Amino acid sequence: MPHLADKKTPHLMLSPLKALGDFLLIVLKNLIEKQSTDSTPKLKVILMSATVDSNLFSRYFGGCPVITAVGRTHPVSTYFLEDIYESIDYRLASDSPASIRYETSIKQKTSAVNNRRGKRNLVLSAWGDDSVLSEECINPYYVPNAYQSYSEKTQQNLKRLNEDVIDYDLLEDLVCYVDETYPAGAILVFLPGVAEIYMLLDKLAASYRFRGLSSDWLLPLHSSIASDDQRKVFLQPPENIRKVSYTT
Numbered sequence: 001m002p003h004l005a006d007k008k009t010p011h012l013m014l015s016p017l018k019a020l021g022d023f024l025l026i027v028l029k030n031l032i033e034k035q036s037t038d039s040t041p042k043l044k045v046i047l048m049s050a051t052v053d054s055n056l057f058s059r060y061f062g063g064c065p066v067i068t069a070v071g072r073t074h075p076v077s078t079y080f081l082e083d084i085y086e087s088i089d090y091r092l093a094s095d096s097p098a099s100i101r102y103e104t105s106i107k108q109k110t111s112a113v114n115n116r117r118g119k120r121n122l123v124l125s126a127w128g129d130d131s132v133l134s135e136e137c138i139n140p141y142y143v144p145n146a147y148q149s150y151s152e153k154t155q156q157n158l159k160r161l162n163e164d165v166i167d168y169d170l171l172e173d174l175v176c177y178v179d180e181t182y183p184a185g186a187i188l189v190f191l192p193g194v195a196e197i198y199m200l201l202d203k204l205a206a207s208y209r210f211r212g213l214s215s216d217w218l219l220p221l222h223s224s225i226a227s228d229d230q231r232k233v234f235l236q237p238p239e240n241i242r243k244v245s246y247t248t
Helices: 022-035 054-060 081-088 103-110 116-126 152-160 168-181 194-205 212-217 227-234
Strands: 011-014 044-047 187-190 218-221 244-247
Touching: 081 152, 081 168, 168 187, 168 194, 194 218, 194 244, 212 218, 218 227
Parallel strands: 011 044, 187 244, 218 244
Antiparallel strands: none
16 A cells, blocks of 8 residues: 555545455554654544444554444334245245255156156156155255244245345245335345346346336446436335335
């Protein structure tokens, strides 16, 4: 950081703090300590975050002051995945990309077509009954005893869920459910990247709830969007139109 060490930069603002690496924090601390021995103006470092332990970082930087911006908070309700499954009566299809599938397991079961049991397995597979075919297809993070109070469908969903894959069908059904159930308000969806934003946007634009004029209010929000398009997320949609914003 030569441009910071030359004392021509009076302030450095970094946000969010949780995104900074340990190496950068070490370099900043060393730079501040080095400048403390000089009589020239010092670099002022401003670290911003809404979630980290401010006292911890204050101690790390030698007891630096902490400024708290008090604002209005909104009530937040937390729903876990199993609660969502129950609320919208969702079924994770066995052929979904978000479903754990062992091709070798399926081949082993369907190869026995010449015997009675093999024929039965093929029929069950064709009709989507995974009770026979999915015994080996278990989510390694699935804990059966933790979900005994939930429906059999929800337990099967959790059992076959691939937690490393986004279930876009679930997201589509959930957004449509919120649109049907809640009379007013916008929907904000957080996704891990730009590609994921447009994957879900395209699915919703083709859905029964967001075709036509409603699709104009499916709004992606990321750094590559033009400023005029970014400002659209703050506008009020027409009556009976739901605004859905997607961001990272």
